[in-house]
Each structure stands twice: as C-alpha cells, then as structure tokens.
Amino acid sequence: MCSAPKQGQKLPAGVDVEKETVITGQVTDSSGAPVAGAFVRLLDSTGEFTAEVVASATGDFRFFAAPGTWTVRALSAVGNGDVTVNPDGPGVHEHVVTVAK
Known part of the structure; x- marks a missing residue:
C-alpha cells in the first residue's frame, strides 16, 4: 500500500519555531492506533503538574514549553x-x- 507520510500537526500562525519550544506528538495504543480523548499531562523535571490537554480525535497533542527535562x-x-x-x-x-493497561 502506498500513502503519503504523516504530515503532523499544523502550528498556529505566528508560532516562530526558531524561538519557541514545542512538544508535540500522538497518543497510541500498543498496536499503534491513535487514542482519542486521552488526558495528556506535562510534568516538569520534579514531577510537578504543569499543564494538561485532551488528545484530539487522532490522538494528537501539543504543549509550548521551555527547554529542559x-x-x-x-x-x-x-x-x-x-x-x-x-x-x-x-x-x-x-x-x-504509548498507553497500555
């Protein structure tokens, strides 16, 4: 089967990726299928809660963060x-x- 490569998420107009750090990706199950509606949390290097988003219908998420862990x-x-x-x-x-029970 032939198909186009995944294009990834579109960033909002005005986002300067030369200046901003964007953590983005997809939530999938163990078979690689997207998981819609997952709660995706961003925790800092000490494990402290920083932000949360709900994954899109295709499992996508995005955070704007600072460099670091x-x-x-x-x-x-x-x-x-x-x-x-x-x-x-x-x-x-x-x-x-990747999520699993």
Whole structure:
C-alpha cells in the first residue's frame, strides 16, 4: 500500500519555531492506533503538574514549553503511559506516548 507520510500537526500562525519550544506528538495504543480523548499531562523535571490537554480525535497533542527535562503522561480508558522528553532548544520536538493497561 502506498500513502503519503504523516504530515503532523499544523502550528498556529505566528508560532516562530526558531524561538519557541514545542512538544508535540500522538497518543497510541500498543498496536499503534491513535487514542482519542486521552488526558495528556506535562510534568516538569520534579514531577510537578504543569499543564494538561485532551488528545484530539487522532490522538494528537501539543504543549509550548521551555527547554529542559519534561515528562509527557497520557491517561485514558485504554491505559496509561509516559515518555521523558529533553528538548534542548527551540523547535518542534515530536514524541509518541504509548498507553497500555
């Protein structure tokens, strides 16, 4: 099967990825299927809650953050999962969070 590569999320107009750090990605289950409606949390390097969004119908999420060490945690009916991210500067930093029971 032939298809176009995933294009990723569109950023809002005016976002300067040369100056802003964007943590973005998708929540998936263990088979790689998107998980819609997952609660996606951004935790700082000490584990403190910083922000939360609800994953889109295609499992996508996005946070604007500072460079550093972050945990992205997804909570859903399908299961939970997290990933540690270390954006070292401005730009778009994409990650997949796989959830499982």
